[in-house]
Amino acid sequence: MKMLVTGGAGFIGSNFIRFILTKYPHYAVINFDKLTYAGNLENLRDVEHHPNYSFVKGDILNTELLIHVMKDVDVVAHFAAETHVDRSILGADAFVQTNVIGTYSVMEAARQTKVKRFHHISTDEVFGSLGPDGYFTEDTPYDPRSPYSAAKAASDHLVRAYYHTHGLPATISNCTNNYGPYMFPEKMMPLFITNLLEGKKVPLYGDGLNVRDWIHVDDHNRAVDLIIHEGKVGETYCISAREEKTNREVTDLVLQKMGFGPDMIEYVEDRKGHDRRYAIRPYKLMAELGWKPAISFDQGLSQMIEWYKNNPEWWKRVRSGEYQNYYAKQYGQKTGITI
Ligand code: NAD
Numbered sequence: 001m002k003m004l005v006t007g008g009a010g011f012i013g014s015n016f017i018r019f020i021l022t023k024y025p026h027y028a029v030i031n032f033d034k035l036t037y038a039g040n041l042e043n044l045r046d047v048e049h050h051p052n053y054s055f056v057k058g059d060i061l062n063t064e065l066l067i068h069v070m071k072d073v074d075v076v077a078h079f080a081a082e083t084h085v086d087r088s089i090l091g092a093d094a095f096v097q098t099n100v101i102g103t104y105s106v107m108e109a110a111r112q113t114k115v116k117r118f119h120h121i122s123t124d125e126v127f128g129s130l131g132p133d134g135y136f137t138e139d140t141p142y143d144p145r146s147p148y149s150a151a152k153a154a155s156d157h158l159v160r161a162y163y164h165t166h167g168l169p170a171t172i173s174n175c176t177n178n179y180g181p182y183m184f185p186e187k188m189m190p191l192f193i194t195n196l197l198e199g200k201k202v203p204l205y206g207d208g209l210n211v212r213d214w215i216h217v218d219d220h221n222r223a224v225d226l227i228i229h230e231g232k233v234g235e236t237y238c239i240s241a242r243e244e245k246t247n248r249e250v251t252d253l254v255l256q257k258m259g260f261g262p263d264m265i266e267y268v269e270d271r272k273g274h275d276r277r278y279a280i281r282p283y284k285l286m287a288e289l290g291w292k293p294a295i296s297f298d299q300g301l302s303q304m305i306e307w308y309k310n311n312p313e314w315w316k317r318v319r320s321g322e323y324q325n326y327y328a329k330q331y332g333q334k335t336g337i338t339i
């Protein structure tokens, strides 16, 4: 089995590659990544010498390169995207380019090279914002409200169009907020943990009562693996560990686990168009594929905090933007094929 992972140097993609090479050491895994500010080959330092792992530095907008790299590839797992909502509010260009046109380009390459399976990683944010009640499922109509989620929604529609029009053997998953190791410290959880490790306050948006549904990245990746191997072509699967929390609740837990009090919270101006609540019911995934989450929020959060405590070089370099130089110096051309 030969698998191409786009965005494999990012948070979820790097954890996915580690998971796949551990579970299926005989699979050949190609990591195709542009190495934007969010992509970091250090995330894969422990697997980069695996005989079945290789890296290609490339932009998913480059269809020709993708077609070249996808020869003999059986499965494409498409993670590459611009992912930070706040950045999409500051400027949406890269979001439209990578998430919409980039997804079109990856699918076009997959269609031309006749891959056997194309899995598209998406988000619960395409469904919009919930009030205090109700849940998203596979049947919820799309109602994206940020430039990020609108671009992801457009990419989901394109994937379904390629399945119906061209018979692309595609599946889609829409997952809730991930957390875990190697998460870029601009997102709330790692930002708050690393701020506290540096003795800084944590900036909580608005009234802090927006709700997110949290899942450990390993539980997400186990679901993606199941969908790729056992999911039905043409289907969409919603993924959630059903761990709904207000941002204030998450903040309080982080503070408590790290030995700080609420005086370290700084309430700041709210995000524009801030979605109030996300929550998924993943009954289809559970009933049809037998998936269930294995890591509780409490356990996963403690592990995550430990990881950031034990890896200060990683997040300090990532926070300062230094890692790109670090990569150039330390890794150079040594990390498998680079075209
Ligand atoms: P990330 O920002 O950590 O990583 C994105 C990766 O994609 C980086 O390695 C980056 O270099 C790469 N990339 C960006 N533009 C590229 C391009 N044009 N060509 C090639 N590579 C490019 O993102 P993440 O949090 O790991 O998210 C991965 C996927 O999961 C995304 O599709 C995202 O929408 C989805 N998702 C994320 C979450 C979450 O909570 N983080 C939740 C649900 C779904």
Ligand code: TDX
Pocket: 083, 084, 085, 086, 122, 123, 124, 125, 176, 177, 178, 186, 187, 188, 189, 191, 203, 204, 205, 206, 210, 211, 212, 247, 271
């Ligand atoms: O400094 C902050 N303070 C704060 O209160 C930041 C960065 C965020 N927040 C709030 C906004 C959200 O309600 O915390 C919540 C989580 O914010 P983010 O970590 O930016 O995640 P979110 O906007 O929910 O989107 C994430 O989950 C779904 C990922 O970034 C997306 O890629 C994914 O699709």
